[in-house]
Amino acid sequence: MSDPMKTARAAAPTETALGFSVLSTVRQDLFAGAFAPRPLPPRAEPRADGPLRRLPAGIRRRVRWAPHTVVGVAAVFAFLVGLAKGVQFHSLYALVTFTLCCVTTVPIALILIRPVGAYWISYASVLLSLVYDDQWAALALLCHLMVMVLVVLRTRPRLAVEMWAVTFISGALLLALAPGTTGNELPQFAAGSAVVLVAAGAVRAWREERRTVVATQTVKEQERAQRTVLEERAVIARELHDVVAHHMSVIAIQAEAAPYRVRSTPPELATSFTTIRENAVAALAELRRILGVVRSGDSDPFADAAPEAPQPTLADLDTLIESMGATGLKAQAVVTGAVRPLPQGVELSAYRLVQEALSNVLRHAPGACARVEIAYVLGGLGLRIVNGSPDRPATPSPGAGHGVLGMRERVQVLGGEMTAGPDGDGGYEVAAFLPVDMPASAAPAVGGGPADKDGKEATA
Template identity: 80%
Template sequence: MSDQTRTAKAAAPAETETALVFSVLKTVHQDLFQDAFASRPLPPRPEPRPGGRLHRLPAGIRHRTRWTPHALIGATAMFAFLIGLTKGMGFGSLGGAVTFTTCCLAAAPIALVLLRPVGAYWISYSGVLLSLLHGQEWAAMLSLLCHVVVMVLVVLRTRPRLAAEMWSVTLMSGSLLSALTPGTESSDLPQFAVASAVLLVAAGAVRAWREERRHVVASETVKEQERAQRTVLEERATIARELHDVVAHHMSVIAIQAEAAPYRVDQTPPELATSFATIRENAVAALTELRRILGVVRSGDPDPFAETDPEAPQPTLADLDTLLESVRSTGLDAEAVVTGAVRPLPQGVELSAYRLVQEALSNVLRHSPGASARVEVAHVLGGLGLRIVNGSPDRPATPSPGAGHGVLGMRERVQVLGGEMTAGPTDDGGYEVAAFLPVHTPASESSADGGGAAGAGDGKEVAA
């Protein structure tokens, strides 16, 4: 091995250590010196969460509790000032002005932490050095105790790594001052080093825990918003698939009637036959476009056609008895009450009403075991009213997997139809879901649909 190689290998660790030292010094400079006296006011605490103990207080008192940390820090600073003033006046060696100045340098930085935390540390640090130089034991003790309080508050307000930086700067300069100035008070430095180290480690741990907790809360909030958004998108995709079946039925009827109409009239005028042919072509084109758009919606599903019977018609309120029999077989005591004059409704309203009842009963099974359920369907003027209410459960519910956004999906269905919905707990410990689905279809439209469906067998079948 050549001498140059040995020299290079010996120099590499030295360069690494030098870079590490410069990196540490740069970090200390950024934390303790750069913008040390910049204004960083402590904001008030957030409003108490609904349901908590503080939220039950009156609004005025609840608002004042947001400033509790500021009041505690201010009270601590005032207490330290008064204690120091009392102790200082008990010794005849110091004048009133000197005692007042010493107490201010010790106690004022505690309150200054609320506005300029790093600057408060340097002012408190200066007070410690002056008290050590002066040689009065009570002044040194007061300054050291207040300095520990200041460092703990600075760590809680900024970041955990400042604990090691402030502790090192304070101890090194204090030890150096004691060594260079024989008359300074240094007997308390070892006890101060141990006690401050323990307190600063605890403060750093608390600060790190708070940051981690804040990060977890923020992450959970983002995840909850993403789950809610995904639930809305999934519900919209389901609605799009179901509306496809509804619209495709009517478009098929139009296409069939348009194709069959010329054969029902003797000597059909060419212009009328051309119009019917155009209607049929447009209906078939609309069905093709509808199916193409549905394919785009279904492309995001992992298994979009994983249904028991893909060709089965979409359910309506006429299938409500079958749904109730299905849930009764699981042990749920459910009943249905229908009021008002039952009349034909648009397929979209019928389908959405059935899905609302289905989801509400599923929620009863999952979250209210042993409770009874009641389904009320009211055919009223201008729309359809739904109310699904259950009693209180007789045993705790078993945790079930899933995002837990069934109510959000029901709201999405109601909003698509321009209706209104409310959901919430009842006074007896149960849960209630109430919705109103408006119906704007004239009565003549239902009769026209019936006539079209009756004559659909005379033409060719058009499948969507």
């Protein structure tokens, strides 16, 4: 059985500590650095594609200062109302009224620079108005409520409770200690201001929560984009391994067979061929090891459904378009320039770019037609995939936009350039250029071959 007295003694320090904690929080919020400058920064400039996109750019930039303008207008309006309640300025009473009007309304504008300091100045004006005049007390309390609401919106929700308690508890004590003091409307005003401050605190809490959610979503989106890039790099590494490994294997085989094709091979030449073969085999092993590190998340980095299947090239473009046509996408391919064999890496990347672009059309532009343009030019290969506007809304895709990241990664690996975005007619356009270093003997003659005249078209 526990002793009730011991329980009470054990609870007493806890309650005392709680009280000191509350006082420490109030001191930190309302007293520590109360008049330190905390200027209100302008709002972020509205986006060009936002709700204000139809306004001129100059007006959109000035919208950033809208909160400052509203607070300034409110301060001027309150000052004019205070002057209207004054009397002739040539009397001493009018001078006191003018001074009290400034003390009452200036804190509204001061919130833009020193919010907590503005509260204390407004609080002092309320105490003065309770002693000065009952009619003036009503205006002072209204201005003070405006100051408290703006301070809550600028700082944190808990200040609503702290400022309300300091203002009206001290006001009630003043009325009790000085019976002749005005302020008969203080109790009713306290109840009404509590409701307003609770609403302001709720709005501030909602804004903070929304800002936190937006920041979290932004971080998640960045992380997902980074994962997409890394996954695409792993796929590119796997595909480039197949291309590079083929050439290295040919080098190794040719270096091993070369000494047997020459009679009386000099020892120095045989040694050179042996060195070439050993380096080629070592390069293959190193390439495989590095690729295994890149794809370390797989149990077997080199395992797939059909390991013996060759990588696709632009020669398989007709098959790709036919398969897209079976899913309902009407696509057309147009090839211009002198068709020539390209490095396997370029062929593979070009095929993947077209494949991803057409897949994006299926996902994001249902019912739209697509056109694939491939141009064999001096120095490289040009690609352009454009689609029209969709005829129905697209189903939301959780990975929207990440396919473009993968395409950019492929183009950058080859040292090319790529652009992607709306084409201005309700459709979307992807354009890329993949550079190819060609020997002078392989360069096509000016004017091109037969494909320059007729081209090649495939429709599905």
